[in-house]
């Protein structure tokens with residue numbers, strides 16, 4: 001049955017989309033069916049990182065009363081993309097009920113995908129929180145800077161207090177090594193646990209990586225390169241995927257992707 005994973009950060013430009021895209025490819029390479037929802041409406045760019053051109057009709061299909069399948073893009077990497085594209089301005093101003101309708105609409109993919117990865121917008125807007133709170137697993141991307149810690153804390157606090165989110169995984173991006181990542185995680189966790197009743201799990205780190213940056217410029221995800229699985233970054237993404245799937249699940253109280261999971265599991 002389908003599981004949803006939301007990628008969030010609070011602060012912009014810390015690597016959410018890079019993580020979302022490469023995590024999607026790793027899960028696909030492990031044999032799962034993967035859908036990537038680019039919920040960064042208005043400034044969507046997962047398709048750019050994946051080197052895909054979207055049909056001009058996908059934005060309309062996402063919004064209209066049409067089956068979600070009409071908005072899907074089958075990418076060259078085996079991952080299915082659900083994105084309105086970078087000009088989807090109508091998606092930017094979704095009202096709360098429209099956003100919830102969209103989450104409900106995605107539920108129709110429950111039988112055709114194993115993992116739904118949701119790339120969320122920076123900030124702690126209602127839109128980001130809705131997508132975060134609707135996910136089975138939440139991966140917070142943090143870099144070792146006070147601004148990133150504060151913005152990640154802001155989104156964690158809002159998700160916890162407004163939506164009852166408790167279990168969140170963390171990846172430290174652009175870390176020198178595992179020891180530095182652990183130090184940053186401990187610092188962040190100390191702030192969070194002082195004020196919030198949450199459970200954080202460090203699922204891995206990524207190095208500062210020229211190949212990762214170049215892959216964006218080349219519009220070819222790093223994990224699609226031959227031999228990527230053996231690279232430092234590839235092994236890091238593999239560890240992140242495995243630990244994330246073992247980490248405790250978020251049990252959201254409100255609307256969620258794949259509501260049917262509860263019935264099936266129950």
Ligand SMILES: Nc1ncnc2c1ncn2[C@@H]1O[C@H](COP(=O)(O)OP(=O)(O)OP(=O)(O)O)[C@@H](O)[C@H]1O
Pocket residue numbers: 009011012013014015016017018019040121122173174206207208209210212213214216
């Ligand atoms: N580990 C890394 N090493 C080097 N560069 C990185 C790394 N992670 C991300 N980057 C670079 O940082 C920039 C921002 O990355 P990305 O778009 O994934 O961030 P984002 O959090 O999705 O941004 P936004 O908030 O704008 O959506 C890109 O140029 C990307 O190549």
Ligand SMILES: [Mg+2]
Pocket residue numbers: 016017018040045119
């Ligand atoms: Mg992004």
